[in-house]
Amino acid sequence: MEGRVLILAPHGRDAQVIESVLRRDGMECLVCGDGAALMSELQAGAATVVLTEEVLAGGLDESLRDYLEHQPAWSDFPFVVLAMRQAVRRSERAMVSLQELGNLVILERPVNPQTLMSAARSAFRARARQYASRRHLTDIESAKQTVEQLNADLESRIAERTSDLAGANDRLMREIGDRERIQSKVVQSQKLEAIGRLTGGIAHDFNNLLHAVSMNLQFIMRLAEDKRLSDYARRAKESVDRGARLTAQLLSFSRAQSLLPRLHEVNTMVGNLRELIEVSVGSKVQVHVDLCADEAWALLDGAQLEMALLNMAVNSRDAMPDGGHLTIRTRLLEGADGKRRVQISVQDTGCGIPEAIQSKVFDPFFTTKADGEGTGLGLSQVYGFASQSGGSAEIHSREGEGTTVTLQFARATPAAESAPAAPSQNNGATTSSKRTEVLVVEDDEAVRRGITEGLRLLNYSVREASDGESGLRELRRRMPDLLMADYLMPGMNGAEFIAAARQIYPEIPVLMATGYADMAEVERLVGVQSVLKKPFDLETLNAAVGSELARCRVQA
Ligand SMILES: Nc1ncnc2c1ncn2[C@@H]1O[C@H](COP(=O)(O)OP(=O)(O)OP(=O)(O)O)[C@@H](O)[C@H]1O
Ligand SMILES: [Mg+2]
Known part of the structure; x- marks a missing residue:
């Protein structure tokens, strides 16, 4: 199509003549009958148009003008115009029409066939060049589009990759954060463990000292004839008791406290304690209790839980000098591992704890309170008690907003343990003191002397041994009415000694005196009702010996 020569020469035989000349030169020609036919062929594509000037006499056809005006950038359509035959002057209009055709060659008539051919050929070549430019332009355009497409692809790939990298980076940061949190928890618990071992050892020795001091003070109180002397002793004993409370807290922190775990319904305990807490925190603090609907049973030492709740409540009170809200909440949880837990939390709206010291608040003796107001x-105690009971204690705090301490314990089922027999208020010494013999096995000489003298004062007859081995030798000589052993002794510990003693006398009544013990082991061997917590006073000793003897008589 694009190699065609279109001919528009409607008068006479002009068209045939032109066509025959051009065909001779091998050109593809098409004669158009009128302007409209020319236009439609032109739209289909052509190399040039040969026309006679008469066609332009009435001005340029509107559609042709429009076609020429809207040619693409590469196109400048070539025309060959055969001029009027008579040499009259061209009208103004004809001049304008010729100008509007733009790219044209005018051939005067009569036209030499050679001239016509060469004019048509050069128009043909000019048009061929235009078509070549068009090809170049489209090639350039498509190359540009390819580049743009590649660019767009590249950008989207870069964006995709960037977001992948950002995601990976986020994951990495999260993992680093998790690891740091876990690591700091591990460091924290290792630190508490180490301090615990240290304080546990010291507190144990201290407890024995206090015990010996306390016993001797009680002897003085009993035997002194001078009232002033017994008053001094009583005052000294009061200080010893305060010291004993401190060592108890320390032992509790170091998880070496002799816990007496029992099944407790935590909601009931919290409910019973509410009044005491309200009194302790004062009227400016509003106490809210939010208990879970179901019963929350846990195996723990009730007295220690009460002490822990009071310790937390008092801390909250101190953090809210102008008043605020204190909420004690219990919840039942089931972890992803299927473990059922009882959670107790104490929340306040107090001053909160600065982040920098949050990792220290469980440390023994860490306090921000003024001298004499807090021992730290x-x-x-809260931490040690929870850990020793197989649970956990955590603190969450925001400065200026408040603090929540959360304890968790394994949830128990209430049928697991039968209620222990209530210790009878028996006083064995007064009825059968002459015949009742106690074998005391205790490695600490001062403590042993305190206990033996105490028992003698209570009218028991006493034999003594300083360790498990010699205890067993004494035992083989003759069976005493009651065995009293310390737990922590070099060589054989108290539990092992009792186990060995029961090989000899299976039914022998036993009391274990201890301030420091693996209570699970003690309970397995002797039962918790047979444990006497050090330091104890004479009345407690008397009652414990009496009730153990009575318990064994009932069982016999
Ligand atoms: N609820 C709380 N709000 C703000 N700070 C608290 C809270 N509980 C504890 N703390 C901070 O932790 C420190 C340690 O508390 P902890 O109960 O062990 O010792 P203490 O209250 O200072 O003394 P103690 O309890 O022996 O009388 C406190 O001194 C206080 O700074
Ligand atoms: Mg406190």
Whole structure:
């Protein structure tokens, strides 16, 4: 199509003549009958148009003008015009029409066939060049589009990759954060473990000292004839008791407290304690209790839980000098591992704890309170008690907003343990003191002397041994009415000694005196009702010996 020569020469035989000349030169020609036919062929594509000037006499056809005006950038359509035959002057209009055709060659008539051919050929070549430019332009355009497409692809790939990288980076940061949190928890618990071992050892020795001091003071109180002397002793004993409470907290932190775990319904305990807590925190603090609907049973030492709750409540009170809200909440949880837990939390709207010291508040003796106002042992007791009971203690705090301490314990089922027999208020010494013999096995000489003298004062007859081995030798000589052993002794510990003694006398009544013990082991061997917590006073000793003897008589 694009190689065609279109001919528009409607008068006479002009068209045939032109066509025959051009065909001779091998050109593809098409004669158009009128302007409309020319236009439609032109739209289909052509190399040039040969026309006679008469066609332009009435001005340029509107559609042709429009076609020429809207040619693409590469196109400048070539025309060959055969001029009027008579040499009259061209009208103004004809001049304008010729100008509007733009790219044209005018051949005067009569036209030499050679001239016509060469004019048509050069128009043909000019048009061929235009078509070549068009090809170049489209090639350039498509190359540009390819580049743009590649660019767009590249950008989207870069964006995709960037977002992948950002995602990976986020994951990495999260993992680093998780690891840091876990690591700091591990460091924290290792630190508490180490301090615990240290304080546990010291507290144990201290407890024995206090015990010996306390016993001797009680002897003085009993035997002194001078009233002033017994008053001094009583005052000294009061200080010893305060010291004993401190060592108890320390032992509790170091998880070496002799816990007496029992099944407790935590909601009931919290409910019973509410009044005491309200009194302790004062009227400016509003106490809210939010208990879970179901019963929350846990195996723990009730007295220790009460002490922990009070310690937390008092901390909250101190953090809210102008008043605020204190909420004690219990919840039942089931972890992803299927473990059922009882959670107790104490929340306040107090001053909160600065982040920098949050990792220290469980440390023994860490306090921010003024001298004499805090010993820094409250939260240590909370932490030690929870850990020793197989649970956990955590603190969450925001400065200026408040603090929540959360304890968790394994949830128990209430049928697991039968209620222990209530210890009878028996007083064995007064009825059968002459015949009742106690074998005391205790490695600490001062403590042993305190206990033996105490028992003698209570009218028991006493034999003594300083360790498990010699205890067993004494035992083989003759069976005493009651065995009293310390737990922590070099060589054989108290539990092992009792186990060996029961090989000899299976039914022998046993009391274990201890301030420091693996209570699970003790309970397995002797039962918790047979444990006497050090330091104890004479009345407690008397009652414990009496009730153990009575318990064994009932069982016999
Ligand atoms: N609820 C709380 N709000 C703000 N700070 C608290 C809270 N509980 C504990 N703390 C901070 O932790 C420290 C340690 O508490 P902890 O109970 O162990 O000792 P204490 O209260 O200072 O003394 P103690 O309890 O032996 O009388 C406190 O001194 C206080 O700074
Ligand atoms: Mg406190």
